[in-house]
Amino acid sequence: MDLLPTEEQQQILDTASNYLGNEFPVQALLTTAQRPRLNHDQLKQLAGMGWIGIGLPDTLGGVGYGLSEEALLFAELGRYLMPPSLVGSVLAARTAAVRGHDDLAHAILDGTLRVAIATQQSSAPATISPTVTGNFLVFEAEGADYIMLTDDGGAALVALSDLQQVSQERCMDPTLDLTCWRGDNTTTTCFVTADQDAIFLRGTVLISAMLLGIAEATLQRSVDYAQAREQFGKPIGSFQSIKHYCAEMSIRCECVRAMLYYASITLQQQPSAGPLDTSSLKALAIDAAQENANTAVQIHGGMGYTQEMDIHLFVKRAQVLESLFGSERFHLRQVLSAAAPP
Amino acid sequence: MNLDFTEEQEQFRERVRDWLEENKPQESRPEDSAEGRAFDLAWQKTLYKGGWAGINWPQEYGGQGFDTFQQLIFLMEYAKSRAPGDHYRFNGLNLAGPTIIACGDEQQKQTYLPPILKGDVIWCQGFSEPGAGSDLASLKTRAVIDGDDMIVTGSKIWTSWARFADWQQLLVRTDPDAPKHKGISWVINRMDNPGMEIRPIHDMAGGTDLHEVFYDEVRIPVKNIVGGINNGWKVSMAQLSFERGTAFMPSQIETWNRMEDLLHLANQTRLEDGRLAIEDDHIAYQLAKMRAETRSLLAMTLMGISRNERTGMPGPEGSMLKLFQSELYKRISILSLQIVGAERSRLSGMASEWPKMFLGSFANTLGGGTSEVMRNIIGERHLGLPK
């Protein structure tokens, strides 16, 4: 038993973190165009480093690591506000590969094809089966070829050209493109049931990892600011109300990181504990990201309320990520009905 | 990153499980304090005879010298079997004993360690004073050297189990002129020493295990100082190095057990309006949230243990787990009152364990460092925020 990254895993994490820090600093979003966060060439570059196929077995054309490595990578992607459509790419490659669409999987794995990610509109539930019907709110459809649609019953990969665009929307998160699309008994390119492969639960883990990245990034910014900003002749971090906010934020990070590691293992090894752990993880990750980001605004004072700092981007992203792969309420329902693990 | 145990470790788990199944007391621990003491000592004797006493103590002092994973497995199985908690045995096994192992001289080790493991004695801790709670280092109980003895005068408060204890780890001020952390000594004191007066305090949960202890020119041999005169602050910090992640295993599993019991209760208990408690959205939401948090407590404990294993040092997880667990436990107990409804007022009868848990839960966010002090420690030592 060892619930920390191995040396090899730590290396994956460090490499990702360094690369993202150099190529995709969050600061850049304050001065340059905020969209797209990831253009076609950049996606190909990430794909070239094996990031899309990192958790896919090599027999299926992937890099051959597992969900734990994928989760480590996505925590870093979340920290750098990289688009959640990357989760779409990872799951799409898996769905295609599991279904034997090797060429399609390959084109997704090398970044040739772009995949968007969607959530159902809460007012009108959709059906996701070998055909899809209903309205979907789609992130990053701009320039995408496919779209990944999932719910707890299964996962569908659909060509965007087979769906109809209903509208262009404004996204709360200015770094993301948001549109509304409709399917009407639309045939999917491939469909995998939850029993065949836990695509939805894997996506839940990866989105949770991105939420952890937000929770940690906003903690780090808050601690730095609390040390630097002075009022009443001392750093605001010496005031207990600020210090105790930070302490609570750091516990949330510890809690979600531990749960992320734990669930990334149990989902692969103990299918019976998978749903309890994965849903616990997502519920806790949503809470941590949102509480930490929202608290970070308060700690930064008036500056936190402006677009001159990046805090607002994390606040907004934390909301977007709750809408993908099940809300807090959805996952808490699952937590409540899950059987106790052995 | 893995949750695997070796085949050898799994065999060890079997051995622990079987032994506990056969040997754990069948009756529950008596509520009466004197009977509780007898019960605890008897159980310790059974553990000793079975070869399970002092799982984290080195073998040369009669302990089992288990490695971290064996300790972890033992504690998991122990808690799962719902064998009795440490109760009065806590201090000797987890605080005084380990401190003597770390800082005591040979004579002290020979004299004081074996009786703890054999279940002959109970220890208590005389640290806090009326004027020195969170600010422990401001303690005033004075010890004046007089030949081979110290003469101790002052008072302690919140001494758990004092009137049922045989020995005590006591912090006294041996140098009133030194800076406050530098003039303290850690000494061993007999609880039947002349000049002491012990008065029980009634706690809000109805217990009388807390005490005030008064010292009026009490003579304690100088040779009972552990770790050197005026070195007591460092000695008491040495205890912390024993508080590796495994120390949290029992309370983590206890919290999980209570959580699962409460979930079970919510599936059976009807509210005033006839619905099952679990069907109430507000209750369901909170139950689910706390179940998720309780699950993460296990993951946090294991991550903490892994970190200790790698660095050999206790990390920030100690304060984090203490704070997280004690606050969560309190919230679970408060939620239970909503589920038992009007039964909340009854301290007798079937559902009384829940209001009792509620009353008792306040102890954990105070004792062993308050939640606020834990947040200070996390903010200052772990995050590096200024004092």
Ligand SMILES: Cc1cc2nc3c(=O)[nH]c(=O)nc-3n(C[C@H](O)[C@H](O)[C@H](O)COP(=O)(O)OP(=O)(O)OC[C@H]3O[C@@H](n4cnc5c(N)ncnc54)[C@H](O)[C@@H]3O)c2cc1C
């Ligand atoms: C059930 C129980 C068992 C105990 N057993 C023992 C025992 O066996 N031996 C022993 O020696 N002691 C024991 N204690 C004492 C325990 O360690 C103290 O109660 C604890 O350290 C707090 O001290 P205090 O009660 O004086 O509260 P105070 O220190 O007076 O605190 C009062 C309030 O002020 C807050 N506060 C204090 N300082 C700060 C600060 N710097 N920043 C922010 N907030 C602050 C506290 O958090 C608390 O809310 C026990 C206590 C309990 C409740």
